[in-house]
């Protein structure tokens with residue numbers, strides 16, 4: 001082992017806990033190989049190591065982004081030696097006379113390949129029986145306690161729907177909460193919209209009618225990832241929210257009606273908005289999945305579908321599978337139902353949690369709900385950043 005030294009910086013601002021320590025480091029043909037204290041072994045390509053070398057020659061010390069082009073490295077670059085410092089940093093020697101590099105062991109561990117990494121997200125799937133109400137947190141406490149705020153965000157990520165309650169009726173509060181997550185993503189309904197009854201509605205949402213379960217913005221190349229509905233006042237009768245976990249519907253279809261599941265993954269529907277002042281169109285399958293089969297998004301909205309231009313055989317397949325999906329979306333088995341109470345802020349994953357509502361009596365009271373959109377990336381970034389700062393606080 002070499003001398004004890006402080007651990008090198010990493011090519012990012014993340015935290016890299018050293019949950020296992022390197023025991024043996026050696027140069028192999030075309031790789032650095034590390035055997036870890038937990039018995040696992042990982043290998044790193046010379047190009048990967050070189051372009052993540054934290055030395056100031058290859059990494060901008062402020063931005064922590066590499067300054068290298070892939071072609072700056074020799075084609076036959078090789079690791080020629082490897083050693084472990086007493087402090088745990090791994091020192092790599094190079095061919096072509098390159099200066100030695102030092103790597104943080106937590107970064108190497110966190111970026112190690114240890115066999116097949118399962119392609120699964122954090123989603124916790126639910127039916128109405130398993131989850132009768134959204135995970136709910138006290139709003140004022142969450143706004144003053146970063147740990148509880150993080151819990152709300154994690155619930156939103158994992159369940160696809162999460163609620164703050166008891167928030168005060170304040171102008172601008174919704175935007176101030178959004179500021180803590182990420183930028184608002186505007187739409188043809190504006191930066192923020194109010195769910196109200198319009199004389200000349202450009203969406204069924206702006207009527208008092210019941211709304212079938214749907215996602216918003218299926219007319220966009222990438223529909224908005226998150227939606228936030230802040231109920232500031234509600235004395236109307238009816239209008240309860242009806243939510244369903246479309247990932248759960250997809251999972252059940254895959255097992256119980258596989259032919260419909262496959263059709264829903266394959267056949268692309270086009271969606272177009274019906275507005276006199278805009279004309280958005282986009283196409284995609286109802287169920288979006290990765291190559292390994294993980295469901296990553298839903299594009300489902302009954303009243304924004306354009307006519308399907310397809311062979312008769314495909315029309316039949318498309319409609320039968322769409323009806324199979326609708327039968328579940330409209331089944332009480334999957335429907336979480338609850339009233340919008342003043343002070344409630346509903347946050348949901350617009351590409352996963354179908355939302356709808358019962359009709360309401362427009363003449364019987366006031367209903368004031370503000371809405372904004374954002375994206376999943378903003379949520380995930382906010383979660384990682386908050387976890388990082390809370391972890392730093394704990395170790396400070």
Ligand SMILES: [Fe+2]
Pocket residue numbers: 205214215216355
């Ligand atoms: Fe909607």
